[in-house]
Amino acid sequence: MQADKILVHFSQIFNPNDQGKPLTKEAMNEAQIIEDGFIAIKDDKILAIGSGEPDAELQGENTEIIDYSGKTATPGLIDCHTHLVYGGSREHEFAQKLNGASYLEILEQGGGILSTVESTQAASFEELYDKTNRLLDYMLDYGVTSAEAKSGYGLNWETEKRQLEVAKKLNEDHPIDLVSTFMGAHAIPKDLRDNSDVFIDQVIDMLPKVKEENLAEFCDIFCETGNFTADQSHRLLQAAKDLGFKLRIHADEIDSIGGVDVAAELGATSAEHLMKITDDGIDKLAEADVIANVLPGTTFSLMEDTYAPARKMIDAGVGLTLSTDCNPGSCPTINIQFIMQLGSFMMQLTPVEVFNAVTINAAYSIDRADTVGSLDQGKQADIAIFDTPNIDYAIYFFATNLISSVYKNGQEVIK
Numbered sequence: 001m002q003a004d005k006i007l008v009h010f011s012q013i014f015n016p017n018d019q020g021k022p023l024t025k026e027a028m029n030e031a032q033i034i035e036d037g038f039i040a041i042k043d044d045k046i047l048a049i050g051s052g053e054p055d056a057e058l059q060g061e062n063t064e065i066i067d068y069s070g071k072t073a074t075p076g077l078i079d080c081h082t083h084l085v086y087g088g089s090r091e092h093e094f095a096q097k098l099n100g101a102s103y104l105e106i107l108e109q110g111g112g113i114l115s116t117v118e119s120t121q122a123a124s125f126e127e128l129y130d131k132t133n134r135l136l137d138y139m140l141d142y143g144v145t146s147a148e149a150k151s152g153y154g155l156n157w158e159t160e161k162r163q164l165e166v167a168k169k170l171n172e173d174h175p176i177d178l179v180s181t182f183m184g185a186h187a188i189p190k191d192l193r194d195n196s197d198v199f200i201d202q203v204i205d206m207l208p209k210v211k212e213e214n215l216a217e218f219c220d221i222f223c224e225t226g227n228f229t230a231d232q233s234h235r236l237l238q239a240a241k242d243l244g245f246k247l248r249i250h251a252d253e254i255d256s257i258g259g260v261d262v263a264a265e266l267g268a269t270s271a272e273h274l275m276k277i278t279d280d281g282i283d284k285l286a287e288a289d290v291i292a293n294v295l296p297g298t299t300f301s302l303m304e305d306t307y308a309p310a311r312k313m314i315d316a317g318v319g320l321t322l323s324t325d326c327n328p329g330s331c332p333t334i335n336i337q338f339i340m341q342l343g344s345f346m347m348q349l350t351p352v353e354v355f356n357a358v359t360i361n362a363a364y365s366i367d368r369a370d371t372v373g374s375l376d377q378g379k380q381a382d383i384a385i386f387d388t389p390n391i392d393y394a395i396y397f398f399a400t401n402l403i404s405s406v407y408k409n410g411q412e413v414i415k
């Protein structure tokens with residue numbers, strides 16, 4: 001078959017080995033590394049990849065040949081944990097943080113998530129749409145072509161629905177593919193502070209509406225001290241599972257209170273944060289094939305020093321992925337490249353492990369590995385092109401946007 005375009009002479013192409021499940025252990029540090037590589041694209045799909053001159057049968061009269069000498073190609077990056085749709089911002093909490101106030105102290109005083117809930121409840125669909133659209137534009141600039149987006153700043157149905165509808169519309173309008181997560185249980189509303197079980201009941205009542213309107217594939221909950229207990233998390237996620245939702249859970253971020261056990265018991269797709277995970281918790285994730293989604297930008301932004309034990313998790317056989325956690329409080333950034341660099345600098349992951357984490361393993365975490373996450377024939381032609389000679393340079397030269405172009409569904413959307 002003839003290609004529409006062939007991108008040629010990459011100094012390096014990084015292509016993960018898609019083994020039909022998230023990569024773990026030694027396989028996490030392996031990939032196809034192609035020197036002087038080419039990528040042939042037909043319509044919106046990958047037609048072939050290889051090294052040297054592209055095969056004659058790929059080239060027809062109308063095939064466009066584009067030279068990428070000196071550059072590196074990888075699958076489009078996937079940011080598989082974000083809280084993208086929100087109103088307002090929280091830079092005023094920064095001074096409190098510098099003065100030593102902890103994340104949970106700020107939340108207890110009615111700030112934190114609750115402050116963003118107020119701004120989000122007050123924001124119109126258009127305001128949320130424009131704000132999120134801008135974040136997605138930045139993300140695309142940094143090489144992200146798919147992302148997960150959580151609700152959770154509504155704490156009531158009307159606002160949760162608006163957040164999810166914004167994500168749904170942007171999935172249609174923006175080049176980045178969005179996978180939605182319903183996170184109705186993100187904090188306890190002020191008026192139910194002492195009645196959080198009642199709030200869990202309210203969130204359970206929202207689940208069928210989310211399903212009917214096809215507003216989210218996943219359900220998530222903040223299982224944490226001062227938020228929701230492991231029992232409450234189990235109750236909500238079991239109800240979600242019964243309705244056909246796939247599950248994720250914010251677990252062991254600040255304290256280890258049983259969220260990992262809930263993830264393993266209910267067969268969640270992924271457990272997220274895990275800064276405080278125990279060795280026993282790591283074994284449980286490995287046994288239950290729950291992906292560990294670690295968010296080193298949050299540790300950095302909370303000015304803490306406990307990074308999730310990513311190396312231990314890989315060695316124990318847990319599928320690991322990395323993401324930004326982009327949100328207005330605990331991690332205000334969309335810069336996935338910086339997160340990848342933190343994965344190496346602070347968690348000692350190799351560049352190959354880091355790129356596998358944000359491509360193929362992230363694709364499994366959003367349940368899209370059949371279409372994205374690697375550059376195999378037939379997958380979407382989503383490609384991040386770095387202005388670097390290899391992937392090692394893209395980790396080593398940190399905190400700079402190293403993207404040179406981005407292809408989404410075979411079209412060059414950033415050049």
Ligand code: NIG
Binds near residue numbers: 083116253327329331
């Ligand atoms: O993942 N942990 C809970 N939720 C977010 C923070 C949200 C916020 O502070 O607005 C997180 O860290």
Ligand code: FE
Binds near residue numbers: 081083250325
């Ligand atoms: Fe989060």
